[in-house]
Amino acid sequence: MQIAPTLLDFRPLAPSFGAELSGMPVHGDVSDADLRAFVDALHRHRVLLLRNPGLDPGDLVAFSKRLGPLELHAAVEARHPAHPEIFCVGNVVRDGITANFARGVEQWHADSSYRVIASDASLFYGEEVPPEGGETMFADATGAWDALDPATRQRLEGLRAVHSLETLYDWNRRHTPNRAPLSAEKRALWPPVSHPLVRTHPVTGAKSLYLCPAVISHIEGMDAAEGAALIEELTAHATAPRFVYSHRWRHGDLVIWDNRAVLHTASLFDHTRYQRLMFRTTLAGGALAA
Numbered sequence: 001m002q003i004a005p006t007l008l009d010f011r012p013l014a015p016s017f018g019a020e021l022s023g024m025p026v027h028g029d030v031s032d033a034d035l036r037a038f039v040d041a042l043h044r045h046r047v048l049l050l051r052n053p054g055l056d057p058g059d060l061v062a063f064s065k066r067l068g069p070l071e072l073h074a075a076v077e078a079r080h081p082a083h084p085e086i087f088c089v090g091n092v093v094r095d096g097i098t099a100n101f102a103r104g105v106e107q108w109h110a111d112s113s114y115r116v117i118a119s120d121a122s123l124f125y126g127e128e129v130p131p132e133g134g135e136t137m138f139a140d141a142t143g144a145w146d147a148l149d150p151a152t153r154q155r156l157e158g159l160r161a162v163h164s165l166e167t168l169y170d171w172n173r174r175h176t177p178n179r180a181p182l183s184a185e186k187r188a189l190w191p192p193v194s195h196p197l198v199r200t201h202p203v204t205g206a207k208s209l210y211l212c213p214a215v216i217s218h219i220e221g222m223d224a225a226e227g228a229a230l231i232e233e234l235t236a237h238a239t240a241p242r243f244v245y246s247h248r249w250r251h252g253d254l255v256i257w258d259n260r261a262v263l264h265t266a267s268l269f270d271h272t273r274y275q276r277l278m279f280r281t282t283l284a285g286g287a288l289a290a
């Protein structure tokens with residue numbers, strides 16, 4: 001017998017995207033119907049917020065795995081000691097956790113774009129959040145594409161950008177003292193990859209701008225300075241306030257975003273006064289397709 005899905009309730013987070021979702025079961029044996037409804041909601045809203053679902057690291061990994069296979073993060077040192085599928089983000093060093101701390105200003109991206117097949121979606125849990133600052137901002141990369149004039153769209157279609165972990169490491173090293181450079185092993189494991197600048201979502205068919213200014217080394221076939229200027233101009237367009245939702249974290253929030261349709265960035269907080277610890281799981285590319 002088919003079990004009917006749980007009734008879910010949605011409240012918009014921003015005019016064009018994002019929804020707070022209530023009623024979603026996330027513990028134990030979540031039914032296939034509920035999972036389907038959840039994935040459909042993610043495709044429709046692109047950013048989902050669950051307030052205080054009460055997850056411990058094991059629950060987070062278990063629920064994430066129901067959605068598909070997970071990536072193990074390239075920053076091995078920031079993996080959770082008991083759950084390697086969790087990438088720890090923040091300024092906390094305790095209980096065997098060394099969270100990945102980047103002090104850069106806004107750095108818009110979609111996760112793991114340095115992989116040949118980048119992540120479909122990420123789940124981000126607020127374990128310890130500062131009372132001010134440390135918001136995560138999301139940009140509607142689809143709305144930003146739609147808003148471009150036809151001549152610009154035509155100019156961009158077909159362009160490809162090279163995404164490089166080395167470029168990202170160099171960027172982080174310029175902003176955060178004492179960060180290690182990319183090791184030879186990591187460089188060999190994740191060599192630079194090329195992705196379209198304008199991507200098409202495999203499920204919704206919607207086009208969006210695939211912009212990761214700190215990860216993109218250059219645009220193929222374009223002079224380096226010209227390519228960098230284009231990325232900068234498009235990023236300024238796509239991250240204008242009308243396309244952005246800024247998430248003010250409460251302890252225990254779970255936010256899930258579709259890496260194929262939105263960009264995101266961390267924002268600064270006073271790391272000398274406050275602690276921030278976030279747990280991220282990352283769905284591998286292809287996990288949620290169709």
Ligand code: OGA
Pocket residue numbers: 089111122134135136137264265266267278280
């Ligand atoms: C990430 C990320 C943003 C933040 O972990 O993928 O971009 O607010 N984090 O820490």
Ligand code: MN
Pocket residue numbers: 109110111264
């Ligand atoms: Mn990210």
